[in-house]
Amino acid sequence: MRLDERKIRILQAIIDDFISTAEPVGSRTIAKKYNLGVSSATIRNEMSDLEEMGYLEQPHTSAGRIPSDKAYRFYVDRLMKVKSLKKEETENIKQMYRNKISQIEQVICNTAKILSDITNYTSIVLAPQMNSIVIKHIQLVPIDSRLALLVIVTNAGILKDTVVKIPEDIDADYLNRISNILNKLYKNKSFGQVNLDDLAGVRKEFARNSSLVDTLIDALSDHYSKSDKDIYYGGTTNIFNFPEYQDVVRARSFLNLLEEKELLYKLLSKAEGDGVTVSIGTENPYEELRECSIVSATYKIGDRVLGSIGIIGPTRMEYSKAVSAMDYMAKTLSYYLTSLYGK
Amino acid sequence: MRLDERKIRILQAIIDDFISTAEPVGSRTIAKKYNLGVSSATIRNEMSDLEEMGYLEQPHTSAGRIPSDKAYRFYVDRLMKVKSLKKEETENIKQMYRNKISQIEQVICNTAKILSDITNYTSIVLAPQMNSIVIKHIQLVPIDSRLALLVIVTNAGILKDTVVKIPEDIDADYLNRISNILNKLYKNKSFGQVNLDDLAGVRKEFARNSSLVDTLIDALSDHYSKSDKDIYYGGTTNIFNFPEYQDVVRARSFLNLLEEKELLYKLLSKAEGDGVTVSIGTENPYEELRECSIVSATYKIGDRVLGSIGIIGPTRMEYSKAVSAMDYMAKTLSYYLTSLYGK
DNA sequence: TGTTAGCACTCGTCGTCATTGAGTGCTAAA
DNA sequence: TTTAGCACTCAATGACGACGAGTGCTAACA
Structure with a gap:
């Protein structure tokens, strides 16, 4: 037929x-x-x-x-004909980025918020994925006689900082020397490229304080190995707007789904390539999602994919709205991040 | 009668x-x-x-x-007779703190998680409140020719850092001089005591770069004035366990309540003094909470109250369990934070 | 005088049953 | 090929009675 x-x-x-x-x-x-x-x-x-x-x-x-x-x-x-966003919606988005925001987490968080506001679905934003992030600067900043701060600055804004305990008898110069060495080793490398073996030499050089070096190694490896699956949400209770989720059991299982960070992470991070990916109901590889659809896209700095944004809702989704919102949002976010942190 | x-x-x-x-x-x-x-x-x-x-x-x-x-x-x-926690529960809590955790956010987040696990209610943890936090160190760390990082270290671990744009022609020495001045001004003051007028002198001294000073003022005031109501949750979907919330409308309004950060903030931060505060149903000053009870306590570093932890559930709550969990948790958290950052 | 057995009464819950109405598939006529 | 007409299906709705948990009151009892 x-x-x-x-x-x-x-x-x-x-x-x-x-x-x-x-x-x-x-x-x-x-x-x-x-x-x-x-x-x-x-x-x-x-x-x-x-x-x-x-x-x-x-x-x-x-x-x-x-x-x-x-x-x-x-x-x-x-x-489907993808209809572009309303003037006021694009205005809202631009407005959000115009307010100077210094913390990348804040940007990510607002992105999730605005996505869910526009689409009325639940939005999910994966914070930048470690592997693709490039280290721009490492510095040990002394705080007091017992503590120092290991600051790792990346091309995606400041990423992580860790308080490390240091032996009492170490002075600022000493820390600077360590900082310099770390910088030489890792500057302009991505976390994926960080090789802890390189530190063996450092350990030797600072044999007197091997415990400090160990702490640093711990802190560094924490950052790149730790399944640091930071996920931000917007509009988590939007699901209640839909008649198919008036049933408590279903609503609950949906909300529990959102807590399955591993799963969401896999789902969103597989959405590669340019443009918007739509995954409908049973197309999703997970049982729990067989009645949901996910619309996702990636955001980048320059050409480097950093993370993903997505919305999740019932298969009965306003795809045209969702896709256009996602497209616009991903592009705007990428543009903004690139202008801030890009080469 | x-x-x-x-x-x-x-x-x-x-x-x-x-x-x-x-x-x-x-x-x-x-x-x-x-x-x-x-x-x-x-x-x-x-x-x-x-x-x-x-x-x-x-x-x-x-x-x-x-x-x-x-x-x-x-x-x-x-x-009510407050029964103490089971051995395994106290063990779990201690275990959590034994894992070295460097980020205070992480500690807070885990605290919320474990509280909800133990009590089966929804837990709410207010991150340290700005006003009571003492600045221990301020430093401008150069990143590249255009950017620097303003790191503010506090007695509650590293609190906030902000990327600030700097004029191209400024070198590390110059930044250091500024750092030193900021330190002199604000070291050992709490955010509540920060007086931006003090910076007027700085502005004069660095008149050549008044825009940089403005940026710094912005960044600093951001931190202490911004209603930085960071709230962490645990067990948000626990509410579905209770028969009184099998109704979608009620479940929804409960979940929406959790998003009212202002309100929660007021509720929890008012719980002052030592010990555990219990607020039952209509005792709460808010209409939305007339069928909920809140058990809360504060955590501290030394004698300084930093923030609050609480659980929220139906008025039909297992108060004895809730109170003992809250008590133990607040004390343990305070002890842990004090040992890390105290004095 | 306080306690208890007994009983009539209330009222929400649950199962049954008939009614309704939206929607289908099929047939026959246009 | 399209459409009007009709019989049929089935979920949803509402009426109704049985049931039972629980109360308040009264009278008898210790």
Whole structure:
């Protein structure tokens, strides 16, 4: 059976209707609301065909039909016209970045907030992924006689700093010497390239204070090895807006899903390449997500992918809005970060 | 009417029962489950009295009775025996602190996690409050020709650092001079004591680079004025465990409540003084909380209160468990922080 | 005088059953 | 090929009665 022009128009009508109402849609509804110039009986026949072809599903005999994941996929790939954001929405976003924000965490956090505000879905933002981050500067700053601060500055703003205990008898000069060595070793390397063996030499040189060097090694390796899966959320309770989550059990399992950072991390970080990725229902590799869709994109500094942003909602999602928001947001964020920290 | 011995014992039985079952409790239940040596009819009479006195309420005529906020208050103040934590629970907590953790945020975050694990309620932890934090060290660390890092080290670990743009023609020495001045001005002052006017002199001295000084002033004032209400949560979805929150509307409003950071901040930060504060239902100053109870305590470094920890749950809360967990946690956290950053 | 057994009464919950109405599939006519 | 018409399905809704947990009151009892 072929998916001819009329079938497509009917399918589109059904998807549009279901996305906005969340109710299974019947032939009469389509005939009345969308002027397709045919009667409900004809639509009924076509719907029967569409079901046979796998684009529609029927919750039960006497109900209308709902789009299948296959239908959404078709919709996203072929039917949907990505409408650009409203003026005020792009204004909002730009405004957010105009306020000088010095902490990258703050930027990330606001990004999540604004994404969920615009789309009304739950947004997820992965903070910059360690491996791709380049060390620009390492410095040991003395605090008092017992403590020093190991500051690691990266091309994505300051990333992490760690308080390290130091032996009492060490002075600022000594710390500076260590800083210099660390800088020589690691400057302009990414965390992925950090090789702790390089420190063996340092250890030898500072044999007298091997425990200090050990502490430093610990601190460094903490940063690049630690599954530092910082995830920021926006609009976590938006899910309650959707009738399909009026059930406490489902709402709860959705919210628990958000706590599965490992899983979200894998999901979002696999979204590679340029542009926006849409993953619909059962296309997701995880059981828990078979009734959710995820729209994601990556953000970068220059050409280097730093992290991902995404939104998650029911498969019945306003894809056109979601995709355009995601696209605009990823680009704006990348542009902003690049202008701040890029080479 | 007097609250005699027998009334008290009956009241206690009712509260205990209701806390564990969430069902209105009737006279027969009490007579059967708790051996008070009197018949259900007698208990019925007493319950009638207790209702008249304001300790009990009846959802409807043919239901059992539930404790009022007044009853819980009486329970917390007079009846409850605080049982100490189980060995394994205290072990868990100690274990958490034994793992060397360098970032105070991490400590706070884990504290929230473990509190919710132990109590099964939602935990809320206020990160250290700015006003009480003492500056130990300020340093401008050069990163590259355009950027420097303003590091403010406090007695609560490193608190904040900000990337500031600097004019191209400034060298490390120059930054050091500024750092020294800032240190002289603010070392050992709390953020609450920071007076930006002091910087006027600095501005004059560095008139050539007044824009840099402005940036620094901005950055500093950001830190102490910004309502930096960092709140960490644990067990946000625990609320779904309770039958009274099986209703989506209520669950949602609870979760939305958690996003009201201003409100939570006020609630928790008012809990001053030593020991554990319990705030029951309508005792809370906010409408939204009239069916919740909050158990909170403060944590400190030395004698200086830094922030608060709390748990929030239904008024039907296991107060004895909650109070003991809170007490132990606050003390342990304070002890740990003091040993790290104290004096 | 306090305690208790007994009983009528209240009222929310639960299961049953009939009604309703949205929607389908099929058939026959246009 | 399209459409009107019709029988059929089935979830949702609401009415109704049975049930039972719980109360308050009364009268008898220790």
